[in-house]
Amino acid sequence: MLGNTEGGAVAGSFGIHIDSSQYVLFHGSTYNSNEPTNFAVILQTQLAVSTNLPNSQLVFTPGSGEVASWQAGSNVITLTRTDSGDTSTLTINPYGTVTETD
Numbered sequence: 001m002l003g004n005t006e007g008g009a010v011a012g013s014f015g016i017h018i019d020s021s022q023y024v025l026f027h028g029s030t031y032n033s034n035e036p037t038n039f040a041v042i043l044q045t046q047l048a049v050s051t052n053l054p055n056s057q058l059v060f061t062p063g064s065g066e067v068a069s070w071q072a073g074s075n076v077i078t079l080t081r082t083d084s085g086d087t088s089t090l091t092i093n094p095y096g097t098v099t100e101t102d
Helices: none
Strands: 014-018 022-027 039-042 047-051 057-060 076-081 087-092 098-101
Touching: 014 047
Parallel strands: none
Antiparallel strands: 014 022, 014 057, 022 039, 047 076, 076 087, 087 098
């Protein structure tokens, strides 16, 4: 998102915060649930998400788009179908790319 200021004076960080029934796109380096510019995506009722990401979020740095404070071993998002128990696991690399799926 190089050059995208989302109405601000300078480009900043963007992130994704993950809750069990939704994920939220946000602007800035820290998720604030009261921020009116957040964009929440509600998951279907039969889908749940869990993660071991620090603070349940990914923050992308301006310019490079790399994941800020990325940690090996704390980079997994798991999607579960609550009606069948089927799961899919996504592993995120330091560049914010899904590198493994299960």
